[in-house]
Amino acid sequence: MRRLFTNTTIDFIGVRKFAYGLTAAFFIPGLILLLVRGLNYSVEFTGGTLMRIRLEQGATTDIGAIRKGLSDAGLHGAEIQQYGGGGEFAIRARTAVAGTDVDNTAATGDALKAALNGVIGEGKFQVVHLEGVGAKVGGELRQKALLAIFLSSFAILAYLAIRFEWRFGLAAIGATLHDVLGTIMFISLFKLEVSLVVVGAVLSVLGLSLNETIIIFDRVRENEKKRLPLDLPGILNLSINETLPRTVLTHGTSLATMLTLALFAGEVIRPFALVMFFGVFSGIFSSMYIAPSVLMFIRDKWPQDPTHSKGRAVTSKVATA
Amino acid sequence: MSASIRNRLFVIAALIVLSLWGLRPRKVEQVRTNADGSSALDSVTHYGPKLGLDLQGGIHLGLELDQSKVVSTDPKRDLQLALTVLRKRIDEFGVAEPVVQLQGDDRIIVELAGETNPEKAKQVVQRAAFLEFRITDKTLALEKALPAMDRALRQLGVTAATLQGSAAAAATPGTPNAVSTLLGGDTAKQADSLDLGEGLLSSLIRPAGGPQFAGMPGEYMVPEAAADLVDSLLSLPTVARELPRGLTWRWDPEEISIGVEPFRMLYVLEDRAIMDGTHLRSAQAGIDPLTSGSIVTFELDYSGGQTFGRETSRHVGDYMAILLDGKVQGRPPVINSAIYNRGQITLGNKPMEEAQLLALSLNAGALPVPLKVVEQAQVSSTLGTDSIRQGVVAGAVGTLLVVLIMIGYYAFSGVLAVIGLFLYILFTVGALSVFGATLTLPGLAGLVLSIGIAVDANVLIFERIREELALGKSTRIAVDEGFHRAMNAIVDSNVCAVVTALFLFQFGTGPVRGFAVTLVVGTLASMVTAIFVTRTFYLMWLARRSPTAPLSI
Numbered sequence: 001m002r003r004l005f006t007n008t009t010i011d012f013i014g015v016r017k018f019a020y021g022l023t024a025a026f027f028i029p030g031l032i033l034l035l036v037r038g039l040n041y042s043v044e045f046t047g048g049t050l051m052r053i054r055l056e057q058g059a060t061t062d063i064g065a066i067r068k069g070l071s072d073a074g075l076h077g078a079e080i081q082q083y084g085g086g087g088e089f090a091i092r093a094r095t096a097v098a099g100t101d102v103d104n105t106a107a108t109g110d111a112l113k114a115a116l117n118g119v120i121g122e123g124k125f126q127v128v129h130l131e132g133v134g135a136k137v138g139g140e141l142r143q144k145a146l147l148a149i150f151l152s153s154f155a156i157l158a159y160l161a162i163r164f165e166w167r168f169g170l171a172a173i174g175a176t177l178h179d180v181l182g183t184i185m186f187i188s189l190f191k192l193e194v195s196l197v198v199v200g201a202v203l204s205v206l207g208l209s210l211n212e213t214i215i216i217f218d219r220v221r222e223n224e225k226k227r228l229p230l231d232l233p234g235i236l237n238l239s240i241n242e243t244l245p246r247t248v249l250t251h252g253t254s255l256a257t258m259l260t261l262a263l264f265a266g267e268v269i270r271p272f273a274l275v276m277f278f279g280v281f282s283g284i285f286s287s288m289y290i291a292p293s294v295l296m297f298i299r300d301k302w303p304q305d306p307t308h309s310k311g312r313a314v315t316s317k318v319a320t321a
Numbered sequence: 322m323s324a325s326i327r328n329r330l331f332v333i334a335a336l337i338v339l340s341l342w343g344l345r346p347r348k349v350e351q352v353r354t355n356a357d358g359s360s361a362l363d364s365v366t367h368y369g370p371k372l373g374l375d376l377q378g379g380i381h382l383g384l385e386l387d388q389s390k391v392v393s394t395d396p397k398r399d400l401q402l403a404l405t406v407l408r409k410r411i412d413e414f415g416v417a418e419p420v421v422q423l424q425g426d427d428r429i430i431v432e433l434a435g436e437t438n439p440e441k442a443k444q445v446v447q448r449a450a451f452l453e454f455r456i457t458d459k460t461l462a463l464e465k466a467l468p469a470m471d472r473a474l475r476q477l478g479v480t481a482a483t484l485q486g487s488a489a490a491a492a493t494p495g496t497p498n499a500v501s502t503l504l505g506g507d508t509a510k511q512a513d514s515l516d517l518g519e520g521l522l523s524s525l526i527r528p529a530g531g532p533q534f535a536g537m538p539g540e541y542m543v544p545e546a547a548a549d550l551v552d553s554l555l556s557l558p559t560v561a562r563e564l565p566r567g568l569t570w571r572w573d574p575e576e577i578s579i580g581v582e583p584f585r586m587l588y589v590l591e592d593r594a595i596m597d598g599t600h601l602r603s604a605q606a607g608i609d610p611l612t613s614g615s616i617v618t619f620e621l622d623y624s625g626g627q628t629f630g631r632e633t634s635r636h637v638g639d640y641m642a643i644l645l646d647g648k649v650q651g652r653p654p655v656i657n658s659a660i661y662n663r664g665q666i667t668l669g670n671k672p673m674e675e676a677q678l679l680a681l682s683l684n685a686g687a688l689p690v691p692l693k694v695v696e697q698a699q700v701s702s703t704l705g706t707d708s709i710r711q712g713v714v715a716g717a718v719g720t721l722l723v724v725l726i727m728i729g730y731y732a733f734s735g736v737l738a739v740i741g742l743f744l745y746i747l748f749t750v751g752a753l754s755v756f757g758a759t760l761t762l763p764g765l766a767g768l769v770l771s772i773g774i775a776v777d778a779n780v781l782i783f784e785r786i787r788e789e790l791a792l793g794k795s796t797r798i799a800v801d802e803g804f805h806r807a808m809n810a811i812v813d814s815n816v817c818a819v820v821t822a823l824f825l826f827q828f829g830t831g832p833v834r835g836f837a838v839t840l841v842v843g844t845l846a847s848m849v850t851a852i853f854v855t856r857t858f859y860l861m862w863l864a865r866r867s868p869t870a871p872l873s874i
Contacts, residue, residue, distance in 0.1 A: 002730050006787075052704070128704035130439075134695040137383060144828040152824035156817050163813055196833045197763045200825060204770075204840070207821040211814040215781070218810040246784045250777040253726050257719035257773030261766055264715035266708060268375075269766045276770065 005244040012240045012288050013233040013296075019289035023178070030185030039188055042195035043092055045142050047135030049108040052128050053116065055087045059124035066091070069119030075111060083267045088128075090267070108132070145199045149180060149206065156210060164221060167298045172213045175291035179209040179282045186278045192271045201272045205279030208254070212247065212287035217295075219243050232299060236292040251280055326864060329857040336849070337744070340751025344369050370753040371418055372434070373761030373835050376709055378702030379416075379434040380442045385427055387693035397426070399689040404429055409685035410445055428695070439699050441678075449646045449691050450682035452598030454629075457539030457640040457653055458568050458589040464528065466563040471520040473559045481517035484550075522560075525551050529586065534579055537640045537653065539590065545576045545583035567592050571642070573649040575669070588649050590642055595632035600625020602662075604683035606676035615668040615676035619683060626662030634659035645679070712765035719769050720746070727776055731783055733873030737858045738779040741850040745775050748846040753839065761835030771843035778815075778851030781807040783874055790872070797868040800859050804852070811848065818844050 043050045055061065063080045066089065070078050079092040093108050109130050116125060153173055160169030183205050187194060219239035223230075230238065255277065262273035346366050374381050384407075386393055386400060393399045404423060411419045411431065420432035433442055474480070517524055525547045529536030536542075543551050554560060555570060564570070573586040604619040621629055633641070633656050642653040643666050651667045668676050723742065727735040749768065753760055760768075786803030794802065819841050826837035 002732070004730070054703075126701065126703070127699075128701040129699070131698040132696065137695045148824045148828035152821045155820050155824070159816060159820065160813075197766075197836070200763055200767075200833050200836045203821050203825045204767075207818045207840075208774075210817045210821075211777070214814045214817060215810050218813060222806075222809075242788075243784075245787075246777075246780050249726070249730060249780045249784075250774070253723045253776050253780075254770070254773035256722035256726065257715075257770050260715045260719040260722065261769055264711055264718060265766055265769070266711040268708070268762055269712075269715075272763065272766055273770075 008241045034188045045138045047138040049093045050131040051091045053125045073115035171295035174294040175286040178286045178290045182282045197272045201275040209283030213291045343751040343754035370760040373759045375762040376705045378705040381698040382431045383696035384429045384692040387691040393690045402689045413681045448682045449688045451687045453594035454596045455590040459538040467523045469563040470560045541587040542584040548585040596629045604680040606680040618665045621662040630659045630661040716769040741855045745850040758838045764835035764839040767836045767839040775847035778811045796872045
């Protein structure tokens with residue numbers, strides 16, 4: 001039997017002060033950066049035109065030449081990105097103004113193409129993806145994305161309150177929001193573009209982090225029923241240690257698939273995979289430190305009714321124990 | 322073999338058969354556009370789930386009611402009407418597996434897989450297709466009104482001199498003058514190249530006619546270069562007021578060459594339409610045997626035919642303009658005798674394809690309110706093919722890594738989990754097919770990701786079994802307990818995963834919805850394989866051995 005991290009007795013809770021320090025070290029600069037720099041939204045959110053082109057065999061150009069060509073044609077401030085071994089470019093022109101519909105951005109697409117014909121040569125490149133979004137649509141989408149994150153948090157809180165107990169639910173949500181916020185900072189730090197796919201990744205991080213917290217809390221729930229001679233930090237420590245092999249294994253396999261996605265699945269999926277990759281680490285960290293700490297804090301403030309914590313069957317024994 | 326194992330195997334076999342049935346090849350019709358512009362249907366064989374636009378290429382359009390010109394009194398109802406009309410049009414358009422659906426309460430999503438021409442697609446969805454017939458003016462109303470119109474223009478300060486002045490001003494940006502503010506810089510700029518007389522409109526608008534070209538009452542010719550200018554001048558309220566009540570003017574959008582000069586035809590028409598497209602029963606594209614130009618023949622329903630007959634019999638000898646979306650279609654024909662329920666629209670030398678699109682739009686009915694495109698995406702099929710290839714490579718490498726980790730760590734039990742994993746992939750893709758879900762690029766990524774996450778339930782169970790074995794329990798009891806004790810954690814975490822995915826579905830559009838669907842289906846499938854399928858394998862293994870034989874885990 002191959003074993004990793006089995007029967008460990010690491011004092012996770014004891015060193016949580018260091019974890020707080022780590023969180024602070026990431027969150028304080030992260031928040032400042034987020035507020036100063038903000039997020040780099042994709043055209044889906046801001047409105048505008050995205051064009052992805054692929055050079056035909058033998059054609060060459062570079063970002064500088066494209067930028068100059070576009071500026072000469074009066075298309076200023078377009079964002080140009082080169083990828084796929086140099087033969088592909090993504091050009092983002094955010095020219096849609098509030099109140100205009102997409103015909104404006106479609107016209108931008110035509111203008112882009114005309115300008116590129118001048119730079120690269122007509123027929124020497126292929127437009128593989130063209131997307132135009134009106135500004136109003138983009139604005140709505142941003143609201144909807146935030147709404148989705150908040151509503152799903154509440155739905156999960158309700159579910160956990162029924163299955164566990166509201167204190168657990170609140171602690172899990174606390175840990176999850178830590179991860180969502182941390183992930184958004186990560187996105188800002190690495191200047192990743194916030195596209196719909198990336199929002200999907202953030203919501204998946206929310207799901208994965210919750211999953212991790214639930215596995216630990218499930219153990220806590222079970223261990224509390226055993227009436228071990230341990231206080232809450234002791235039970236938390238025990239539960240985290242007991243679930244450690246599973247944490248290592250499960251995240252080993254999920255990180256493996258995220259890594260292959262980042263490496264092989266192309267330009268659109270890479271940010272998604274990177275965000276998830278960060279989210280998994282954040283999720284493990286928050287499940288081990290943030291969720292238990294919040295739980296300890298809540299239990300301290302609002303002590304639990306003993307009839308709930310020890311299970312109904314043993315209520316009478318609890319009084320004497 | 323016990324009955325319970327046999328039943329379990331039967332269920333697994335049924336799931337496998339169902340998944341394979343979902344993945345069976347199916348014929349799909351696809352539009353092919355030939356070099357000459359005509360289109361034909363190709364039959365293509367597809368396997369597996371329906372692919373999203375981002376994976377097979379195509380056009381996505383997001384449409385909303387355009388209330389800038391017409392204000393809808395009941396937007397909900399109009400949107401529903403528009404949806405019905407669009408469905409009919411898109412069906413006749415003949416794209417494979419088109420999507421036409423409401424999104425939220427104010428948007429219609431149209432997705433045309435395999436279609437490559439966004440202009441053609443937009444034309445099909447945006448054409449209002451409002452057909453009407455109007456009689457041209459016989460009273461020479463415009464000729465009579467022109468001097469008064471020119472006087473009104475002079476009072477506004479618009480003269481040949483100020484127009485050409487504003488053209489010069491428009492050439493140097495930043496110094497707009499009154500005229501260019503009134504008419505817009507571009508329109509004013511046109512004036513530069515024109516030969517303008519003292520009476521502005523009088524010099525630009527002439528009754529149609531000339532050598533070898535007979536005009537008709539209410540028909541005027543305007544030099545092509547001046548058309549936009551004349552249009553904006555006529556639109557000025559003080560000018561428009563001079564045209565007698567009950568009359569209106571419309572353009573023929575096509576230019577006509579008379580001699581060497583290009584002209585555009587302006588028609589003064591009665592305000593009241595004698596018939597409109599609501600009585601249209603069917604329309605068909607064809608070729609006029611006499612001129613070999615494209616035509617659209619149409620048929621009206623009974624009551625429409627009656628009205629049309631009555632109206633046309635009163636107007637024998639008059640000219641009748643056919644308007645589509647407010648634009649005159651070709652030169653108005655003369656009414657020789659009463660027309661009942663059949664007629665034709667002449668498109669002249671426009672391509673046959675255009676006649677077909679027009680017939681298609683007329684058949685599907687008119688849009689209640691014009692639609693505007695608020696989002697548009699267009700993906701080439703090469704990009705889609707590449708995305709699939711990259712996704713499959715990532716999936717294969719990811720699966721290989723997961724297989725290595727699981728077998729390396731859990732040995733024999735890992736092999737059972739891996740068999741379960743392959744069934745998981747089969748079930749997920751099969752279920753996506755059976756339920757008609759669309760696999761998008763994010764969905765494909767979600768699928769690959771889920772391969773890594775799907776083994777989580779197995780890991781939870783295996784770790785529990787190990788713990789029970791460590792407590793000294795026999796293999797059989799440890800396996801039972803392991804499955805039993807892991808259940809709470811598996812259910813709770815999977816329910817939460819499904820909840821987040823459902824919210825994601827609710828908020829997202831096309832590709833992200835695909836991702837959410839894949840997550841939900843994948844989560845459910847992973848529960849089936851981890852809890853049911855792997856358990857069955859264990860039961861089979863245990864049935865052949867003594868209860869205390871050691872388990873490789």
